[in-house]
Amino acid sequence: MTKIIAITNQKGGVGKTTTAITIAHGLSLRGRNVLLVDFDPQGQCATALGINPEPCVFNLLINHQAPALWVRESGRSNLCLIPSDRTTATAQAVINAEGRSFSAVLEAVKPLMRGYDFLIFDTAPSAGGLQERAIWAADLVLIPTATEFLSSDGLTQIMSTLTQLRETRNWKGKLLGVLPTFYDEQTKESKSSFGELQNKFEKSLLAPIHRATILRECAAEGITVFEKDSASRASKEYEKLVTILLKKI
Numbered sequence: 001m002t003k004i005i006a007i008t009n010q011k012g013g014v015g016k017t018t019t020a021i022t023i024a025h026g027l028s029l030r031g032r033n034v035l036l037v038d039f040d041p042q043g044q045c046a047t048a049l050g051i052n053p054e055p056c057v058f059n060l061l062i063n064h065q066a067p068a069l070w071v072r073e074s075g076r077s078n079l080c081l082i083p084s085d086r087t088t089a090t091a092q093a094v095i096n097a098e099g100r101s102f103s104a105v106l107e108a109v110k111p112l113m114r115g116y117d118f119l120i121f122d123t124a125p126s127a128g129g130l131q132e133r134a135i136w137a138a139d140l141v142l143i144p145t146a147t148e149f150l151s152s153d154g155l156t157q158i159m160s161t162l163t164q165l166r167e168t169r170n171w172k173g174k175l176l177g178v179l180p181t182f183y184d185e186q187t188k189e190s191k192s193s194f195g196e197l198q199n200k201f202e203k204s205l206l207a208p209i210h211r212a213t214i215l216r217e218c219a220a221e222g223i224t225v226f227e228k229d230s231a232s233r234a235s236k237e238y239e240k241l242v243t244i245l246l247k248k249i
């Protein structure tokens, strides 16, 4: 059974795209067939993997052509991508204006699911019709959150979106976990934010990903941390995350 995992948080810059591309690549390195789908008009999944952003998600959602036309090779075994670009904002506007069904995203990707073990969705740092429908399609939701001052505000928002989808739209998915990112035990702010997350989320809290310059360098070079330095701490932390995801699923 193909599982859809959405990486989401309405707060920007918390490590959603980094987590999406890294776990997508991590799962593919373990022999799973993975399709990464970018729902963010910033189109950063493509650039982070060294590929050109393209209006693929727009076409998948708006043009009723064969969905497979919009799948791109990533140049890595078992990993494909449906890239996004700024036209995805237009798709979002069309979906809102036409009041499309909450199952619109699931219906769009359904014909592609057969060939994959996992679909990983990267989402934009905003609330909106497209992002909600991407979450609605997901079996599991992973929420990266930066361990910094005020990060709990973004979490409150996304948690209330999940509750709303469950209660008013009959969403059947589950929270896979809250992932603390940019963790730095040398700073009081990071430590106290992590402590708050521990109190609030207990069992749903995953092991933190430390702040790491290598992750920034990878994004600039269009490679994943597993390609840049598989012995680095960031690489080991994301590898552990992949192991935990596979155990939880």
Ligand SMILES: Nc1ncnc2c1ncn2[C@@H]1O[C@H](COP(=O)(O)OP(=O)(O)OP(=O)(O)O)[C@@H](O)[C@H]1O
Pocket: 011, 012, 013, 014, 015, 016, 017, 018, 019, 040, 042, 044, 123, 124, 125, 181, 182, 183, 209, 210, 211, 212, 213, 215, 216, 217, 219
């Ligand atoms: N653990 C980390 N340590 C240091 N830098 C990181 C870490 N995770 C991500 N980054 C860097 O921080 C920036 C923001 O990360 P990323 O793009 O993954 O966040 P995002 O939540 O997807 O942002 P947006 O909301 O804009 O889509 C990027 O430059 C990325 O390389």
Ligand SMILES: [Mg+2]
Pocket: 016, 017, 018, 040, 044, 122, 123
């Ligand atoms: Mg992003």
